Amino acid sequence: MVEAIRGRYVLIGDNKGSMIKDGAVVFDGGTILDVGSFSEMEHIYHPEKIYGSTDHVVLPGLVNAHQHGSGIDMVRVGATDGPLEPWIINGWYHPDGRNVPIFYENTLLAGLKMLKSGVTTTVHHYYGSEAHSENYLETMDVCLQAYRDLGMRVAFAPVIRDIHQFAYMDDDAFISRLPTYAVDSLRKLGKIPVQYPTATQYFGAFDKLRSQYKDDKIRFLYGPAGPQWCSTQLLEEINERSNQEGIGIHMHVLESPVQRKYGDREYPGGLIGYLEGLGLLDKRLTLAHAVQLTREEIKKLAMAGCQVSHNPSSNLRLFNGVAPLRDMLEEGLSVGMGTDNSCPDEDMFREMSLCSLLHRPQRIDASQIPSSVILNMNVANGAKIAQFEGVIGPIEAGKKADLILLNFSKIERPFIGPDADVLTIILALATKSDVDTVFVDGNPIVEQGSSTRVDEDKLFQDIRQKYQLKGDTSEAKRLRQAITGELIRLYKSW
Numbered sequence: 001m002v003e004a005i006r007g008r009y010v011l012i013g014d015n016k017g018s019m020i021k022d023g024a025v026v027f028d029g030g031t032i033l034d035v036g037s038f039s040e041m042e043h044i045y046h047p048e049k050i051y052g053s054t055d056h057v058v059l060p061g062l063v064n065a066h067q068h069g070s071g072i073d074m075v076r077v078g079a080t081d082g083p084l085e086p087w088i089i090n091g092w093y094h095p096d097g098r099n100v101p102i103f104y105e106n107t108l109l110a111g112l113k114m115l116k117s118g119v120t121t122t123v124h125h126y127y128g129s130e131a132h133s134e135n136y137l138e139t140m141d142v143c144l145q146a147y148r149d150l151g152m153r154v155a156f157a158p159v160i161r162d163i164h165q166f167a168y169m170d171d172d173a174f175i176s177r178l179p180t181y182a183v184d185s186l187r188k189l190g191k192i193p194v195q196y197p198t199a200t201q202y203f204g205a206f207d208k209l210r211s212q213y214k215d216d217k218i219r220f221l222y223g224p225a226g227p228q229w230c231s232t233q234l235l236e237e238i239n240e241r242s243n244q245e246g247i248g249i250h251m252h253v254l255e256s257p258v259q260r261k262y263g264d265r266e267y268p269g270g271l272i273g274y275l276e277g278l279g280l281l282d283k284r285l286t287l288a289h290a291v292q293l294t295r296e297e298i299k300k301l302a303m304a305g306c307q308v309s310h311n312p313s314s315n316l317r318l319f320n321g322v323a324p325l326r327d328m329l330e331e332g333l334s335v336g337m338g339t340d341n342s343c344p345d346e347d348m349f350r351e352m353s354l355c356s357l358l359h360r361p362q363r364i365d366a367s368q369i370p371s372s373v374i375l376n377m378n379v380a381n382g383a384k385i386a387q388f389e390g391v392i393g394p395i396e397a398g399k400k401a402d403l404i405l406l407n408f409s410k411i412e413r414p415f416i417g418p419d420a421d422v423l424t425i426i427l428a429l430a431t432k433s434d435v436d437t438v439f440v441d442g443n444p445i446v447e448q449g450s451s452t453r454v455d456e457d458k459l460f461q462d463i464r465q466k467y468q469l470k471g472d473t474s475e476a477k478r479l480r481q482a483i484t485g486e487l488i489r490l491y492k493s494w
């Protein structure tokens with residue numbers, strides 16, 4: 001059945017910032033047939049159903065290029081924002097933290113929030129149970145089920161790490177720096193002796209998952225946690241398999257100032273030189289964060305064809321600073337955008353707005369990054385990072401009908417002047433509350449701002465019931481303080 005989505009403006013999302021006034025996107029069976037003026041589209045295709053109106057704006061579905069399926073923000077369980085390295089410990093060793101087995105609900109909540117902000121595709125860098133735990137496959141399975149239930153696209157990247165549980169140094173050496181009571185607590189919690197999954201366990205589960213999910217809305221990526229958390233041997237094996245199978249790699253790289261120091265202490269060419277030496281720098285690799293890159297490294301990554309996921313909210317919340325986005329764009333590095341589950345309510349419009357606000361040099365002749373560049377980064381480069389290049393992205397015939405209808409009459413109230421740029425208005429003023437309808441494969445999976453498939457109230461109730469807040473115990477708190485205190489002492493001495 002031929003259907004159409006109409007808007008006072010259709011914003012294509014391409015790198016030229018193309019826009020059609022009183023336009024429409026025509027699709028059939030989930031695939032876009034054409035895009036043009038509404039009168040022309042109506043005349044040629046006689047669509048049986050027309051969504052939208054002149055009160056709406058049509059945009060391509062957005063992409064969240066890096067997140068971990070954590071619908072429950074860590075501040076809710078008492079893990080206050082702080083510098084990355086101690087913050088991770090605070091999250092992992094919090095009794096109410098990541099270990100609560102609500103993988104499905106947590107992912108569903110994250111996905112639902114994203115979807116309602118117009119995100120139709122995401123990369124899920126999966127932390128949760130690990131490859132050596134009994135429920136590894138099962139927990140990944142329920143996460144993928146959550147995306148299926150929502151109707152979203154996902155690139156699923158199971159994380160693996162096999163070194164540096166506590167700090168960027170040998171585990172035993174770090175444990176020996178801790179007070180006896182902390183070591184005893186770790187032993188009691190089963191955290192030592194430290195156990196890591198083997199590559200065989202990881203690849204075994206990865207292959208099984210891939211064979212189970214033959215779904216055109218799901219892609220798989222290797223997800224090594226980061227070069228400081230993976231052994232050289234593991235990265236070599238991932239590289240070899242990725243090369244053979246043509247599967248991409250998604251990895252945190254140079255997120256924090258401490259990681260910069262670690263890499264520079266450890267390798268003559270820093271972490272980027274190290275990855276280059278391993279043969280990992282090419283179009284298969286996406287670097288999440290990449291805050292601490294030098295201009296030379298940016299050049300190198302751009303030449304190699306790598307991608308970066310820029311995660312501005314997360315970088316600020318975890319004291320990592322501001323990624324050199326302008327340098328990246330100038331060097332032609334392909335940059336997408338992720339929330340890392342750190343943007344309030346997973347609102348991609350707020351994330352794009354923050355991205356626009358952050359990179360404003362203090363020069364009299366400076367100007368903001370064009371809004372068209374920001375939208376194009378999100379949809380086109382995001383599609384590449386999520387392995388859906390050519391399938392989704394800027395609106396054009398042949399692509400999947402993943403589209404958003406924004407309620408523009410609400411945004412423009414009380415008025416907009418004739419000179420104002422529509423996309424700039426949207427990026428400056430819109431929030432997810434302006435998202436009216438979201439389509440994936442031409443199916444409306446959000447209508448009037450609510451999921452057509454998931455009962456939000458029931459989800460909240462399920463989470464409240466399962467996520468019984470136990471409150472902090474003094475032992476766990478003492479343990480976290482001992483580890484984070486030692487981490488800070490260690491890194492300050494570097």
Ligand SMILES: [Zn+2]
Nearest residue numbers: 068252288340
């Ligand atoms: Zn992350």
